[in-house]
Amino acid sequence: MRILRLLAYVTVITSTLGFAGAVAFSVHYGLTGTDLALFAVMYLLTSFGVEGGLHRFFTHKSYSAGPVMTVLLGIAGSMAAQGPILFWASVHRRHHAFADRDGDPHSPRPVGHGGFARLKGIWHGHMGWLFTVDPGSWRWHRLVPELLRDRTVVRLNRLYPVWVLLGLAVPTLAGLLFDGGVRGALGGLLWGGLARMFALHHVTWSVNSFGHLVGNRPHRTRDRSHNIASLATITVGGSWHNNHHAQPALAHNRQGFWQFDLTGTIIRLLDRAGLVHDVRYPVRRVPKGVTR
Template sequence: MTAGPETVEESPIPADAPLPSATLGGDSKRSLEQITLLLFITVPFVALLAAVPLAWGWGVSWLDLGLMTAMYFIGCHGITIGFHRYFTHGAFKARRPLRIALAVMGSLAVEGPLVRWVADHRKHHKFSDAAGDPHSPWRFGETVPALMKGLWWAHIGWMFDEEQTPQHKYAPDLIKDPAIRTVSRQFVLWTAVSLLFPPLVGGLATWSWQGALSAFFWGSLVRVALLHHVTWSINSICHAVGKRPFKSRDRSGNVWWLAVLSCGESWHNLHHADPTCARHGVLKGQLDSSARLIRWFEKVGWAYDVRWPQASRLDARREGGAVPGVPPGV
């Protein structure tokens, strides 16, 4: 899930000092960053693998499931509504408190600093499935072995690439905002909050270290691993398979079975056909919880100038004709 050419401008480098994450100097700092990234990927993934036998043998409490679900969808909507549809694409405008809240919620997903996330995804849209795309599964060719290698690259491998997206080029608007720049720089702090909140609640609720440890396993590690792989699947799976009812210049597809867990992001074909649209699931039966929440934000006045789907605009992008029954809003 990523930003589009309609939102990327070739802006001159501003006078602001570069973000630390964009200017890590020296091989030692780069190596430390990659080791840290590897730990954040592997440790939750091991927990995810261990979750099934542990749940089968020992069970899982309703408290653990509640914490895992709540933290999952807070972080997921922070990414889909905040990092993606709002900060990356400008699908709507937000009042200042909502703007900062979305920045913090997205940071709780532990997917990297806000400014870096947006820069990478805007670059993805500029070169989607072509030379320059940071994470296209078609990077190595169209044969089966090449696609298998490309899927791994699009899913995880690209994050270890030595080439860094220039943040001053792709996200100058966010760098100029002191509050957003601060949230982005505080990524380690929000990561700590994200990982420590579930065991704190679990420990206090059960008044035991066992309750805290169980909540950390399910509400922190398993939750982060699941959210990571769902998010990365939008980069990999949704650019390799799925239906393509709308015209786009890449291979983005709709993958229905990821819709609920991705909070509507897996209706990826429409997104690449109309990147600034606030709703991705525009056809009948396409669940999009992110669009629903944006609609609620609009109703209470927290969001405005929302770019809802327009039938005429979608008709022009439809493969083979008009789009029947597309609602003007949500």
């Protein structure tokens, strides 16, 4: 537990300082097209790694994949620096089991009493839980038994620090290659690495916090999950949170033609290409009296 908390402090503080450093660096040296491109590419890669990999693949098993795709999904998700695969999956399964009730690791319910109870709850649901969560108290390994039996997943999990460093090294080397010199490498590290990490952290955490406070609720689930349309793009479909809680086993959250879910679209394309299989799509309802 001490290691997990230390890891949380290091990750949060480092990415926050990195974001501030990226802004200061750009004010002094300018912001290049390469900086923006590396931020965008690394953000898309790791956001799909989190939403399509850690969330829909490892946690909910909404589709299946072979060893190569499993490794790629695990690395992409781990590069986001939101915790090792087993930790991420066990916490999220715990969240679904006790959503917005006692036992939910990151419910934004009011904490305590008084005028600041709601603010304390939002802080806890957003990121405060990272510094207080104790998976050992609820035997996290019981929530991910099949992942613990998968040698590939366990190896990916053990190499988590390597994947985080890889997520910083790739944009650094790309910046050096495309812009050249120390300025290009540092711009890649700051924007494609640390600032990207900071942005994705808070986008993901916003689903945990604001996704249980504001938005619309087309499905009357037992929890307080909401859909937040305005965040659909930057969460790559994760902010259709009420849709997800209503049908968590599905590979996509889109339930209307206008609901943008990039993660679901990518999974569908991977399915058509034969790179993933057993994808769980919604069952189309047949009107009464109509036969197929």
